[in-house]
Amino acid sequence: MNTVTESTKSVVMERVFPHAPEKVWRALTESPLIAQWLMKNDFEPVVGRKFQLRSEPVPNWDGVIDCEVKVVEPMKQLSYNWGTMGMGTFVEWTLTPADGGTHVRMEQSGFREDQPQNYKGAQYGWQKFLGRLETVLEDGK
Amino acid sequence: MVLDMKTAQANHVFRALADPTRRALFEELSRQGEQTVHALTRYAGVSQPAVSKHLTVLKRAKLVRHRREGRETHYRAQQDALKPMVDWLRHYSEFWSDRFDQLEKLLERMD
Numbered sequence: 131m132n133t134v135t136e137s138t139k140s141v142v143m144e145r146v147f148p149h150a151p152e153k154v155w156r157a158l159t160e161s162p163l164i165a166q167w168l169m170k171n172d173f174e175p176v177v178g179r180k181f182q183l184r185s186e187p188v189p190n191w192d193g194v195i196d197c198e199v200k201v202v203e204p205m206k207q208l209s210y211n212w213g214t215m216g217m218g219t220f221v222e223w224t225l226t227p228a229d230g231g232t233h234v235r236m237e238q239s240g241f242r243e244d245q246p247q248n249y250k251g252a253q254y255g256w257q258k259f260l261g262r263l264e265t266v267l268e269d270g271k
Numbered sequence: 272m273v274l275d276m277k278t279a280q281a282n283h284v285f286r287a288l289a290d291p292t293r294r295a296l297f298e299e300l301s302r303q304g305e306q307t308v309h310a311l312t313r314y315a316g317v318s319q320p321a322v323s324k325h326l327t328v329l330k331r332a333k334l335v336r337h338r339r340e341g342r343e344t345h346y347r348a349q350q351d352a353l354k355p356m357v358d359w360l361r362h363y364s365e366f367w368s369d370r371f372d373q374l375e376k377l378l379e380r381m382d
Contacts, residue, residue, distance in 0.1 A: 141363045141364050141367060143364075143367045143368065143371060145371050145375075147374075147375060147378055149378045149381075153378060153381060154378065156381070157374060157377055157378055157381065163377065163381070166373070166377045167370060167373035167374040167376070167377045168370055168373070168374075214285075234371075236367060236371075238363060238367065
């Protein structure tokens with residue numbers, strides 16, 4: 131079972147894995163294990179820990195994602211900021227015991243400002259900008 | 272993987288629009304159509320060299336086009352250039368779907 135929900139504001143993915151929450155938690159929080167399914171990293175399950183996820187650099191992008199651990203609640207919840215090129219998003223994992231396994235929900239909510247808002251920042255935050263953008267793009271069709 | 276060229280293109284656009292003044296300029300051009308640098312300077316409330324610098328960044332990301340008429344330079348928004356950004360979340364959906372598959376494989380390998 132795999133559910134994907136998309137909007138301009140977030141991506142939600144849910145799946146039931148036939149494995150115990152303890153095992154899923156290890157896969158999500160042990161650096162060498164994370165490297166096997168996500169990316170090379172220097173993650174540690176400690177709130178406030180800044181870490182990087184690294185993939186192969188490509189033109190216009192160094193392949194680095196800057197993250198900071200926000201919530202660590204063993205076997206239940208894990209969340210971190212996920213930032214690339216001034217673009218901040220938030221990744222939140224929620225584990226729930228399910229029949230014969232673990233229900234895993236991942237939500238990546240975008241678009242947030244990495245930097246504090248400055249000139250006209252309040253009016254021109256990403257959320258608003260993208261909201262208007264959709265209208266502009268639809269009008270253009 | 273999915274975080275590849277397409278994401279890089281989106282990042283390019285993101286970076287150009289990461290600055291609130293540039294977003295404001297781009298929006299103004301989207302709303303009002305073609306504008307001169309003078310009009311944009313009045314709108315943005317920053318110096319003309321600063322506006323020109325911002326416009327150059329937007330131009331490099333292909334978000335605006337310009338033409339000269341006499342002593343004035345006119346700019347207009349190129350909304351097509353936003354497409355990589357609008358596609359961004361779609362790419363992330365693919366990315367996570369793929370990573371969930373990898374996670375599943377890893378869980379099978381683990382004790």
